[in-house]
Amino acid sequence: MLALDGADLGYGGTPVLRGVRLNVAPGERVALLGRSGSGKSTLLAALLASAAPDRRVALVPQDATLVPQLSALRNVLMGRLDDHGAWRNLRTLIRPSRADRQAALADLARVGLAPEADRRVEALSGGQKQRVALARALHRGGDLLLGDEPLSAVDPRQAEALAATIRDGFPTAVLALHDVAIARAFATRVIGLRQGSFLFDLAVADLDAARIEALYAR
Ligand SMILES: Nc1ncnc2c1ncn2[C@@H]1O[C@H](COP(=O)(O)OP(=O)(O)OP(=O)(O)O)[C@@H](O)[C@H]1O
Structure with missing residues (x-):
């Protein structure tokens, strides 16, 4: 449904993420985790660009882009x-x-x-x-939701309910999230971004505390 095949992602010749290989299949709910600046928004933009033209994609950008x-x-x-x-x-x-x-x-x-x-x-x-x-x-609805921290400004209980609403509304979703608990509750698959590459790309059941610690360690 979405596929990146070893691309370097970045701006003006400066790569943010190198050699990104990622396939998102229909029905997957992917959470992108990583510190600020690790490339979550950059990856979402590349995924959007990779969507086939006949796919209907709904977006929740980071700066809500409302009027x-x-x-x-x-x-x-x-x-x-x-x-x-x-x-x-x-x-x-x-x-x-x-x-x-x-x-x-x-x-x-x-x-x-x-x-x-x-x-x-x-x-x-x-x-x-x-x-x-x-x-x-x-x-808008559609096959796929791409969301950049779509739950960052709501309280934790609301975030949980809204995550369930997203799950019901879209068969496939990729969300950048900063709350690990929400990511665990929402996602089927979790990708950790650190220092220009994927630190992990795991089924949510395999995400352990040590990996989370390594992801956010200074
Ligand atoms: N339009 C741009 N031009 C140049 N550099 C950019 C641009 N957008 C982002 N960057 C740089 O790319 C890197 C990754 O940024 P990105 O926004 O993808 O990270 P992020 O993980 O989404 O961060 P956050 O959690 O703070 O939103 C950062 O170093 C950032 O400064």
């Missing part, structure tokens, strides 16, 4: 903008049809945000913004 002046509901509606032509989109954003509004509201409800549907995103908390971005991805 702050618009309501939560309208931001969620944007998840499907590339399904339609410009006129239909304009109409949807100015005056959504009842069906579109209901569908977007249902997706906000999945992340516990239905009461905030008509509030402008700029007036929401960081965690609420993150949940709007997740609702937008759920509204």
Whole structure:
């Protein structure tokens, strides 16, 4: 479904990750772990670029990329903008049809945000913004979710519930995560990034404390 075949990943000739070999099969839920700057976002970008054009991919980028002046509901509606032509989109954003509004509201409800549907995103908390971005991805739907720390601003109990919502919403997902407990609960497979390469790439059942310690050691 996604495949990187020994590529060096980086910026302007400076590799961040070297010789990345990675295949993600349908049905896998992959957690990317590693210290800040280890290359999780870089790897997600390369995975996105490797997706076949007929795959429908939903994204939760790190900086939520929401339109702050618009309501939560309208931001969620944007998840499907590339399904339609410009006129239909304009109409949807100015005056959504009842069906579109209901569908977007249902997706906000999945992340516990239905009461905030008509509030402008700029007036929401960081965690609420993150949940709007997740609702937008759920509204888009698809074969695959790529998420860059999509649960970093919500509290641990909420993160667990949202991880389950992601699991129900997408058959396949790759998420950069910083919370090891959430990664264990969510993922089938865990990849640890350190110093320019994979320190491990394991089934979640094989992830032990020593590996986690080595991953984050200074
Ligand atoms: N657009 C860019 N141009 C040049 N270097 C970049 C760019 N984006 C990231 N980098 C560098 O690449 C390295 C990996 O960054 P990346 O954002 O992939 O790490 P990360 O693991 O996602 O970090 P974090 O957990 O802090 O989000 C860092 O050294 C970073 O400075």
